[in-house]
Amino acid sequence: MSVEHLIELIAADVAPGLAREISVNDVSWTVNRGDWWVLAGPPNSGKSALLMTLGILNPAARGELRLFGQAVTQSMGDELTSIRRRIGMLFEDGGHLFDQSTVLENVALPLRYHHNLSLADAVERVMPFLEACGIAAFAAQNTRGVGRANRRRVALARALALQPELLLIDNPVAGLDPSQIRWWRGFLSQLNAGHPVLENRPVTLVLATDDLRPWLPLARQFALVRDRKLQALGGREELESKHGDLLAELLSEEHR
Amino acid sequence: MRSGVAVFEWATGLIGLSLLRFVENVRRIGAFSLITLGVAVTKALVAHRVMLPAAQQQLARAGVRLLPIIAFIGVAVGLVIVGQTLSLLAQVGQVALTGQLLVTVIIREVAPFVAAMVVLARVGTATVVELGTARALGEVETLEAxxxxxxxxxxxxxxxxxxxxxxxxTVYLTVITLASGWIFAVLADLPYPLSEYLGHIAGALQWHDFVLVGAKTVTFGAVSALTVCYHGLARPIRLEEVSLATTRTVAHCVVAFGLIDGFFLILTLLFL
Incomplete structure (x- = not known):
């Protein structure tokens, strides 16, 4: 059985949107269907910029990006939109919700837009995602009034509503309490293995984090960013044997 | 002598720089307008169950909610300008000029400009803040994602x-202004029956006035909306830059209104 490459990043230089300085140099990286990658590194090391590049929100300064086997350029128009619809993106800092809307309206928006549904028609389709993320009780509440932990879940439900094949997640548990971290670990594991809300179809995950510890036992592949380089790529055993010192540094308390 | 030359160079440099900035802004807003037009045409039928309520919401916000303030301004303009004009014309026995004067001043010039300025002040500025904040907080990236x-x-x-x-x-303001002007005339005991007043206005109105006012108001509205959206959205912006973008938008819109007014005035003088 052939392995399907969802992401192929070839010799890419990545810079944050407004900055000219390259934050990660010469990245060559392949993500296959069903993988669960954790992209770890110190704060401000360029992980978010790299995720934004993978989500076609921040073009690489150099190099090539192929998603789902298709070379990505900014001039693709509708093709670009159809690729984006196959990718779920979770931003850091509360998930960038639309605070003039309710939780339900936030989660329903992509579904309504792409399937031309009224809000009433979208409710039935959206509720399973709210229930799966444990936020159904807040459905009618304006997102301004929703706590930080639940805002992230709203963003997750919204990203899942389009049933993505690939989920890019930026620092989902930063600043959350242990019970919330447990929930995210469990839910993402289920998503990667196949969650009923997505008809048991496994979702490929790429998760960026400052703190590797919650994800070390769960993720299957690891990429470590340091000194503007993607320094280690591979499974946990490879990581521990070949890059033990770097791993130890990223797991240490002083690192954070 | 030398200082005179330096001042001249400084002044011409400043004028040249302002002119270049102006041309660059026109080019950028023009490009943004073309992109918007392209999107509006190609996606006219996309997600209409989402887009129609969104457009209705904007209509309510920029139209219906401004009815009270427009009514107030209409009454004020009617009493101050129309009423006094009627009174003055009656004193000099020239009430027959009422129609031509009101059509030229109120219907063609004042009403479109005032309506556009009120919409800009009440809704345009709020829209720049709203879009600028959305852009600065990453909501635009979220939509793209x-x-x-x-x-x-x-x-x-x-x-x-x-x-x-x-x-x-503009239509609403025109009606209220003309009505309140006539009411002022009645209150001032001017011998000016309503039928005669309306007859003078109707007699002065020609088909091209409707076309002119229609074209002018649509241009005012579209240009201010596109300028507002351009400043709020088209360029990367930080939260602290939103207020600056708002004042810049107002300045650009006022200049644009002046230029549009001038353009239509030249058209009127040349062809009508």
Whole structure:
């Protein structure tokens, strides 16, 4: 059985949107269907910029990006939109919700837009995602009034509503309490293995984090960013044997 | 002598720089307008169950909610300008000029400009803040990540709402201004029956006045909406830059209104 490459990043230089300085140099990286990658590194090391590049929100300064086997350029128009619809993106800092809307309206928006549904028609389709993320009780509440932990879940439900094949997640548990971290670990594991809300179809995950510890036992592949380089790529055993010192540094308390 | 040359160089440099900035802004807003037009045409039928309520919401915000303030301004303009004009014309026995004067001043010039300025002040500035904040907080990136075209979702409804609102509010303002002007005349015991007043206005109105006012209000509305959306959305912006973008928008819109007014005035003088 052939392995399907969802992401192929070839010799890419990545810079944050407004900055000219390259934050990660010469990245060559392949993500296959069903993988669960954790992209770890110190704060401000360029992980978010790299995720934004993978989500076609921040073009690489150099190099090539192929998603789902298709070379990505900014001039693709509708093709670009159809690729984006196959990718779920979770931003850091509360998930960038639309605070003039309710939780339900936030989660329903992509579904309504792409399937031309009224809000009433979208409710039935959206509720399973709210229930799966444990936020159904807040459905009618304006997102301004929703706590930080639940805002992230709203963003997750919204990203899942389009049933993505690939989920890019930026620092989902930063600043959350242990019970919330447990929930995210469990839910993402289920998503990667196949969650009923997505008809048991496994979702490929790429998760960026400052703190590797919650994800070390769960993720299957690891990429470590340091000194503007993607320094280690591979499974946990490879990581521990070949890059033990770097791993130890990223797991240490002083690192954070 | 030397200082005189330096001042001249400084002044010409300043004028040249302002001119270059102006041309660059026109070019950018023009490009943004063309992109918006392209999106509006190609995606006219996309997600209409989402886009129609969004456009209606903008119409309510820029149109319906401004009815009270427009009514107030209409009464004020009617009493101050129309009423006094009627009174003056009656004193000199020239009430027959009323129609021509009101059509030229109120219907063609004052009402479209005032309606556009009120919409800009009340809704345009709020829209720059709203879009600028959305851009600064990453909502635009979120829309893109969800496969939603920000121009289609954020700009098109606002352009439709503001354009239709300026056109509709101009009609509303005109009616209230003319009505309150006549009421002032009645209160001032001027011998000017309503039928004669309306007859003078109707007699002075020609078909091209409707075309001119329609074209002018739509242009005012569309240009202000596109300028507002451009400043709020088209360029990367930080939260602390939003207020600056708002004042810049007002300045650009006022200049644009002046230029549009001048353009239509030249058209009128040349062809009518």
């Amino acid at each position: 969800l496969g939603i075209d920000p121009i289609h979702f954020l700009v098109v409804p606002r352009v439709v709402g503001l354009t239709c609102s300026v056109a509709a509010l």
